[in-house]
Amino acid sequence: MESLSCQAGSAARTSTVRRPDESAVVIYWRRFIAIVVLAGLIASPVLAGWFGLGGNRNVREIELKIQDASGKPISYATVWCYILRENNPDPMKPDMSDLWRMALRLKPESYEFVSNSVKPINGMGVNPMSDKRGISREQFPSGDKEAIEVGFVILKNGYLPAKLVTSTVTQPSDLSLVVTLQRDPASGPVPRYLEEFDSIRYEVTSIDIRDSGQVSSVSSLMQQLNELADEALRAGDKESAAKMLFYIGYLPSASPGGAQKVDFYSSQAIDARKKAFKLNANNAFIQARQFAVEGGQFDDIFAARGNTSPERLQAYAEYVERKRLFLDKLGERAWPTSHASLVNDYSKLGRWDKMNAEIDRIKQLEPKMPLPNKKKLN
Numbered sequence: 001m002e003s004l005s006c007q008a009g010s011a012a013r014t015s016t017v018r019r020p021d022e023s024a025v026v027i028y029w030r031r032f033i034a035i036v037v038l039a040g041l042i043a044s045p046v047l048a049g050w051f052g053l054g055g056n057r058n059v060r061e062i063e064l065k066i067q068d069a070s071g072k073p074i075s076y077a078t079v080w081c082y083i084l085r086e087n088n089p090d091p092m093k094p095d096m097s098d099l100w101r102m103a104l105r106l107k108p109e110s111y112e113f114v115s116n117s118v119k120p121i122n123g124m125g126v127n128p129m130s131d132k133r134g135i136s137r138e139q140f141p142s143g144d145k146e147a148i149e150v151g152f153v154i155l156k157n158g159y160l161p162a163k164l165v166t167s168t169v170t171q172p173s174d175l176s177l178v179v180t181l182q183r184d185p186a187s188g189p190v191p192r193y194l195e196e197f198d199s200i201r202y203e204v205t206s207i208d209i210r211d212s213g214q215v216s217s218v219s220s221l222m223q224q225l226n227e228l229a230d231e232a233l234r235a236g237d238k239e240s241a242a243k244m245l246f247y248i249g250y251l252p253s254a255s256p257g258g259a260q261k262v263d264f265y266s267s268q269a270i271d272a273r274k275k276a277f278k279l280n281a282n283n284a285f286i287q288a289r290q291f292a293v294e295g296g297q298f299d300d301i302f303a304a305r306g307n308t309s310p311e312r313l314q315a316y317a318e319y320v321e322r323k324r325l326f327l328d329k330l331g332e333r334a335w336p337t338s339h340a341s342l343v344n345d346y347s348k349l350g351r352w353d354k355m356n357a358e359i360d361r362i363k364q365l366e367p368k369m370p371l372p373n374k375k376k377l378n
Contacts, residue, residue, distance in 0.1 A: 004137070048318055057352070060140055062140055063177070064127075065134060065176065065178045066144055069182060071269075073133050076130060077156040080103070080114065081138070081240040083149070083150050084138060084149045085149070086149045094121055094123045098124070099151065100161070100163055102120050103163075110283065110286075112243060121369065128321065156181060158182065160182050189324075193231045204221065246289075248268060249269030250262055284333035284343045291338075300312075324342055338363050343372065346358060347372070359371050
């Protein structure tokens with residue numbers, strides 16, 4: 001999400017005339033007291049706004065209370081968002097039309113896989129899911145000099161997608177909004193295992209792997225996902241079972257430096273992905289990730305002193321063509337970022353004609369997708 005900041009103007013230089021009877025210690029303490037007083041004034045809520053300082057003073061918390069038509073809270077709903085300056089919006093940043101289009105495209109089979117590190121379009125925000133009480137909170141710029149437009153899309157199994165647009169204003173006060181989801185008439189009762197899957201997705205986002213006490217949580221969640229997949233299979237729901245197994249790849253682990261990471265190419269993620277693919281080879285997102293993993297075998301071509309033999313380059317070119325045909329077949333079911341990966345493939349191969357053609361095609365599919373400039377052909 002976009003972060004906005006403002007800077008205070010440079011302070012005017014002043015000079016101190018030292019009287020003969022003033023010692024250096026007295027001058028030091030006078031300056032020290034003056035600095036402390038000034039810092040205290042700037043830290044006050046009112047003057048912080050004047051100076052443009054004060055850190056989170058220019059941040060507003062927006063609370064979403066997500067409920068059904070009867071007013072009952074809806075737990076573990078997915079929340080996406082965007083943020084734009086109202087008076088001078090960036091034409092290349094997503095707005096409600098973009099998020100809503102993604103919601104309608106992805107809800108049938110892959111919206112659960114959208115995260116802060118894996119997004120179908122660049123620039124969209126992923127809010128915390130609603131908690132057990134149906135509440136999702138996030139902080140946004142309050143708009144220190146101009147109003148900021150914030151839009152939300154809310155998704156939940158068994159319900160129709162919902163959307164909400166609001167504005168933050170110049171005074172930094174929090175905002176609480178109610179969002180009512182309507183039942184999807186085409187959907188039956190939501191099975192227990194899907195509700196549990198949503199609760200696990202919510203829990204995954206709150207894990208801090210650097211806390212030794214939470215390391216065991218990852219193993220526990222992996223076991224729960226496997227058990228839920230078995231429950232879904234017993235109910236004859238291969239599609240949901242595949243999603244649960246695939247989601248194992250989203251569980252965090254610790255990097256060698258100790259930082260938290262999600263490694264989609266770890267052995268456990270690859271094994272889970274293979275199982276998911278066998279269960280539901282028709283899921284567009286799972287299929288696309290399989291292609292991405294297959295493409296990893298060609299990384300050696302572009303490494304330092306890589307294997308650029310004609311045979312390896314030909315194998316890579318054949319892989320890229322299979323990938324293009326596959327994505328063409330999926331069409332809008334495939335994430336725009338998957339389509340955009342072809343531009344990078346053709347660039348690596350030096351196939352500028354095909355790269356240009358892909359840029360044109362993707363701009364038709366997603367006009368705001370950031371892409372390189374087309375190459376001039378001789």
